Amino acid sequence: MTSKTAVKRSPKTADDAQPDTRPDAPRDAPLDAMMPVPFRIVKRTQELADTFTIELTPASGRGGAFAFRPGQFNMLYAFGVGEVPISISGDPANPKKLIHTIRNVGAVTQAISNMKVGDEIGVRGPFGSAWPVEKAEGSDVLIITGGIGLAPLRPAIDHVLANRGKYGRFVILYGARSPADVLFMEQLTAWRGRLDTYVDVTVDHATRDWAGNVGVVTRLIERANFDAYHAKAFICGPELMMRFTIKELSSRGLKDEDIYVSMERNMKCAIGHCGHCQFGGKFVCKDGPVFPYSSVNALLKVRGL
Amino acid sequence: MVKIEGIDKLLAEHPFFKDMPIDARKTLAGCAKNERIEPGDYLAQEGNAADKFYLIRSGALAVECHVPSGDNLVIETLHTGEVFGWSWMVPPYEWNFDIRAVDLTRVISLDAACLRKKITKDKLLGFELYSRFIPILAKRLHSTRQQLTDLYGKS
Numbered sequence A: 001m002t003s004k005t006a007v008k009r010s011p012k013t014a015d016d017a018q019p020d021t022r023p024d025a026p027r028d029a030p031l032d033a034m035m036p037v038p039f040r041i042v043k044r045t046q047e048l049a050d051t052f053t054i055e056l057t058p059a060s061g062r063g064g065a066f067a068f069r070p071g072q073f074n075m076l077y078a079f080g081v082g083e084v085p086i087s088i089s090g091d092p093a094n095p096k097k098l099i100h101t102i103r104n105v106g107a108v109t110q111a112i113s114n115m116k117v118g119d120e121i122g123v124r125g126p127f128g129s130a131w132p133v134e135k136a137e138g139s140d141v142l143i144i145t146g147g148i149g150l151a152p153l154r155p156a157i158d159h160v161l162a163n164r165g166k167y168g169r170f171v172i173l174y175g176a177r178s179p180a181d182v183l184f185m186e187q188l189t190a191w192r193g194r195l196d197t198y199v200d201v202t203v204d205h206a207t208r209d210w211a212g213n214v215g216v217v218t219r220l221i222e223r224a225n226f227d228a229y230h231a232k233a234f235i236c237g238p239e240l241m242m243r244f245t246i247k248e249l250s251s252r253g254l255k256d257e258d259i260y261v262s263m264e265r266n267m268k269c270a271i272g273h274c275g276h277c278q279f280g281g282k283f284v285c286k287d288g289p290v291f292p293y294s295s296v297n298a299l300l301k302v303r304g305l
Numbered sequence B: 001m002v003k004i005e006g007i008d009k010l011l012a013e014h015p016f017f018k019d020m021p022i023d024a025r026k027t028l029a030g031c032a033k034n035e036r037i038e039p040g041d042y043l044a045q046e047g048n049a050a051d052k053f054y055l056i057r058s059g060a061l062a063v064e065c066h067v068p069s070g071d072n073l074v075i076e077t078l079h080t081g082e083v084f085g086w087s088w089m090v091p092p093y094e095w096n097f098d099i100r101a102v103d104l105t106r107v108i109s110l111d112a113a114c115l116r117k118k119i120t121k122d123k124l125l126g127f128e129l130y131s132r133f134i135p136i137l138a139k140r141l142h143s144t145r146q147q148l149t150d151l152y153g154k155s
Helices: A107-114 A147-162 A185-192 A239-251 A293-300 B004-013 B022-029 B112-121 B123-148
Strands: A037-048 A051-058 A073-078 A082-087 A098-103 A120-127 A140-146 A170-176 A198-203 A231-236 A259-262 A290-292 B032-037 B042-044 B052-058 B060-065 B073-079 B098-101 B105-111
Touching: A051 A120, A073 A098, A073 A107, A082 A098, A082 A107, A082 A120, A098 A107, A098 A147, A140 A147, A140 A239, A147 A170, A147 A185, A147 A231, A147 A259, A170 A185, A185 A198, A231 A239, A239 A259, A239 A293, A259 A293, A290 A293, B004 B022, B004 B032, B004 B052, B004 B105, B022 B112, B022 B123, B052 B060, B052 B112, B105 B112, B112 B123
Parallel strands: A140 A170, A140 A231, A170 A198, A231 A259
Antiparallel strands: A037 A051, A037 A120, A051 A098, A073 A082, A073 A120, A259 A290, B032 B105, B042 B098, B052 B105, B060 B073, B060 B098
């Protein structure tokens, strides 16, 4: 990563995500934050029928670290097609590998999906707030996610596992439509094999050859062993899934301020200027995407927002 | 021969019977039996008489729907501490799905004819039983509705 790009980092945590509405409030992103930097695809992995992972390196040939914090995202630019916000899914302790896991859902992700190893792609970022992994030290940590939502949480999982002794019980709960839709199956299996991590996976439906759980991800919560009064929950998935999950966690005693969610809105500029991702008085790109639930719970109840 | 004292102790340990008056629990213990199901064995099949309900002591059960291809569709799994089977309460008292043991599963079964007889005589006992089933039914319905929303779909 060039030093020019490195200054674009916005190393906030979700706890800093309270918007500063003063007109003279400092801006996080420098002026060159709108300039994509060319990267080259060095590896492409088809994860699921509609989901793939790409590993990028600077096209300049000058390798370097692309420092980011778990939960942050980049704007990926398919030249001539458009840009799309994608969370970084690699290990923050290994910043030489810039990794994104992408679900093919539209024109831009389709164009990126069609790219091959060696093709160039524009990168702006990293942007946004992060999972508060430091603040969670000393607490039990619950990762609750579904579908593609595991990708933005994988850096947080990597961080907790790399610093396992700093945390209490570590619980990963994951839901998918079917066994064929389970993302990062090998890694989930490896995490499950650890003696210091509780991993439970469920699917909506399966055939008899699936020996795991069938049912919604919220039903895994009641079987997980954690101290609701000393736990932080990181949730990522479709908003509906997050709402149901929060309801279940709240019924178990977790406080709103101990629950963090990753919000998704139509992000365009990624620096809080264009207003496309406005969410009440916040911008998801700049103040989020990771928010303490206590700061967005009222907004989540507003219909049509 | 069923030993009531032993069964009552097992019932008392199961979450379904939490806070149930001891007299009511002991009465129901007369309808209960300890059972063990081997992995892959079926506990119930669609269309058969729903003559029991089950408390899972350990293991896991799969609720399945048989489909023409022959490979049953699993729509839910139930685990230690959970309850399965309410078809015994609703005419025509037939199972609506197949139930298979995923692992070695230990259950307490409660005989439906015995239960119906006792709760017909003792309305309070019926209330105790039904008031424990209603929250379970509500929770399962809520979960099923969540599943219907395609919770992990493209947002």
